[in-house]
Amino acid sequence: MKEEEFLAELQGLLLEIDNLVDRYEMRHKIMSVFVAGLLEPVDENTSNMKAMFNYIVDSRDELDTMIDFISTSYDESGQKNDLDDLLDGLGISLN
Numbered sequence: 001m002k003e004e005e006f007l008a009e010l011q012g013l014l015l016e017i018d019n020l021v022d023r024y025e026m027r028h029k030i031m032s033v034f035v036a037g038l039l040e041p042v043d044e045n046t047s048n049m050k051a052m053f054n055y056i057v058d059s060r061d062e063l064d065t066m067i068d069f070i071s072t073s074y075d076e077s078g079q080k081n082d083l084d085d086l087l088d089g090l091g092i093s094l095n
Contacts, residue, residue, distance in 0.1 A: 003038055007052055010036060014054045021056060032056040033066045 014034060021027050037051035057063045 003050070007038070007050060010052045014052060018054065018056075027056065030056050031058075031062050031066055033063070033070070 017032070017034075021030055021032075033053075033055050035051060035053040037049040039047040039049055041047050055063065057066060
């Protein structure tokens with residue numbers, strides 16, 4: 001029951017984010033990808049995942065840009081990456 005309550009509350013937060021985007025009329029400017037999953041072990045090598053997700057992208061190109069950003073920013077060592085280094089080559093500027 002605790003997992004279902006968690007997922008229901010998470011879904012509510014995702015709806016709040018969606019409402020925030022609309023309230024500030026930012027849907028035309030924002031790219032957002034959110035995925036969270038709870039793993040349920042099936043056996044030693046396999047798990048099922050209950051997932052919540054929300055994508056705010058206008059095209060496959062924007063989705064690919066977000067996926068590239070996630071891949072680039074992920075660092076197995078746990079070190080923080082410099083944001084300028086992460087954005088380099090993705091065509092995204094903070095200016």
